[in-house]
Amino acid sequence: MALSAKDQVRYWGVVAAVFVLVLWFLGDVLLPFVIGGAIAYFIDPVADRLERWGLSRMAATAVITVVSVLIFVILVLMVVPALITQLIDLIDVLPQLFRDLRTFVDQKFPSLLDRESNTHQILVTLGETLKSKTGELLQTLVGSVGSAINIVVLLVIVPVVAVYLLLDWDNMIERIDFLVPRDHSPVIRQLATDVDSVLASFVRGMGTVCLILGTYYAVALMLVGLQFGLIVGFIAGLVTFIPYLGALIGGALAIGLALFQFWGDWTSIGIVGAIFAFGQVIEGNYLTPKLVGSSVGLHPVWLLLALSVFGALFGFVGMLIAVPVAAALGVLARFGTAQYLSSRLYQGITGQDAE
Numbered sequence: 001m002a003l004s005a006k007d008q009v010r011y012w013g014v015v016a017a018v019f020v021l022v023l024w025f026l027g028d029v030l031l032p033f034v035i036g037g038a039i040a041y042f043i044d045p046v047a048d049r050l051e052r053w054g055l056s057r058m059a060a061t062a063v064i065t066v067v068s069v070l071i072f073v074i075l076v077l078m079v080v081p082a083l084i085t086q087l088i089d090l091i092d093v094l095p096q097l098f099r100d101l102r103t104f105v106d107q108k109f110p111s112l113l114d115r116e117s118n119t120h121q122i123l124v125t126l127g128e129t130l131k132s133k134t135g136e137l138l139q140t141l142v143g144s145v146g147s148a149i150n151i152v153v154l155l156v157i158v159p160v161v162a163v164y165l166l167l168d169w170d171n172m173i174e175r176i177d178f179l180v181p182r183d184h185s186p187v188i189r190q191l192a193t194d195v196d197s198v199l200a201s202f203v204r205g206m207g208t209v210c211l212i213l214g215t216y217y218a219v220a221l222m223l224v225g226l227q228f229g230l231i232v233g234f235i236a237g238l239v240t241f242i243p244y245l246g247a248l249i250g251g252a253l254a255i256g257l258a259l260f261q262f263w264g265d266w267t268s269i270g271i272v273g274a275i276f277a278f279g280q281v282i283e284g285n286y287l288t289p290k291l292v293g294s295s296v297g298l299h300p301v302w303l304l305l306a307l308s309v310f311g312a313l314f315g316f317v318g319m320l321i322a323v324p325v326a327a328a329l330g331v332l333a334r335f336g337t338a339q340y341l342s343s344r345l346y347q348g349i350t351g352q353d354a355e
Contacts, residue, residue, distance in 0.1 A: 023314055023321075032154055034321060036161025042204060043068075043162075044169050061167045065159075191331060198327040205291040210240045212287060213279055217250060220275045224268060226254060227261055236276075240283070247283075251276035302326055 023030065043064055050060035165172070180188050214237015221229030236250025254272050262268040306326035310318035340346050 023318075032157035033161050035154070036158045037165055039158070039162040040165035040169055041199075042207065043166055045200075045204070047166055047169070057167060057170070061163060064166065065163055068159075191335060194331045194335075195324075195328045198331060199324055202327060203323060205288075206240070208291050209283060209287045210237045210246075213237050213240050213246065213283060216279060216282075217254075217275065221254060221272065224271050224275070226258055226272060228257060229254075232257070236279075247276050247280050302330065 046064060047057065047060040050063060051057060055063065177185075177189070214233050216233070217236045218230045218233025221233055226232070232250055232254045235253065236246045238246070239249055240246030251273070254276065255269065258269045258272040262272075303323065303326060306322040306329075307319055310322040310325065312318070314321075
């Protein structure tokens with residue numbers, strides 16, 4: 001005899017509550033496993049493609065592991081040190097840039113910023129605060145990340161978890177499917193397929209878009225000669241998954257730096273602006289339609305809300321799972337809406353009579 005709907009809601013409610021509590025208390029401990037699982041999920045299609053080419057699952061995993069190690073070594077030796085150096089230099093130079101901006105405004109618009117005006121006092125206060133807090137902010141950031149994430153543990157556990165999960169991914173999915181309640185398996189399988197489709201389109205697609213645009217912005221800005229071009233490109237690429245935000249943040253930062261570095265050389269400043277304009281054209285007309293598609297259904301506001309809520313509740317781990325959870329909730333919301341539209345609650349007496 002099947003359980004009643006009330007009992008099923010009770011049982012699954014308990015499961016959801018236990019999951020949230022585990023995530024709440026073990027967030028930092030679960031971080032390497034969450035990252036490893038995300039990497040395995042991201043790379044699984046590559047392993048499937050290699051299997052279709054005739055390799056065994058173990059051989060495909062070995063090939064992916066070797067290539068990943070080579071890429072990681074190249075990044076560590078060539079990109080990461082330059083990225084960290086530029087980030088530190090940018091944070092150190094921000095107070096000076098702010099003082100230069102204040103001096104420029106004082107010289108060009110003296111009537112706007114009279115030294116006795118409230119606006120001038122606010123700028124002075126902001127400059128002093130920025131100067132005093134920049135180093136403290138960097139130290140706090142590094143300290144908080146260091147306390148929550150043991151870098152050595154991450155470098156050891158994450159690759160091991162990713163390799164094992166990638167090796168057993170298909171078996172794990174089959175086992176999970178076997179454990180799904182039989183009465184609900186068709187609906188759950190369909191929802192899981194929809195969630196996977198959204199994640200495949202968004203996470204994998206936007207991850208590729210972020211990588212391509214970040215590389216393009218960084219290389220183009222460094223070729224122009226912009227200081228901190230690598231870190232600006234990295235930031236712009238990192239937040240590209242939220243439409244328009246990556247170009248706005250990266251463009252504002254790059255053009256602001258270009259104004260101080262190339263002041264009077266309007267050609268160079270225009271080239272910096274054109275780099276981001278061209279990047280947006282390529283993203284909107286080619287990269288996003290080809291790699292992501294138009295049926296993902298994740299609104300930028302929904303993404304920002306998910307990142308804010310999960311980040312506040314569960315910290316860094318919450319931000320990592322925010323996008324997949326938002327995608328899953330979006331699929332469930334659409335499924336619930338479809339069920340509601342076909343129910344008596346929505347159709348009422350008229351809908352029942354029409355049947």
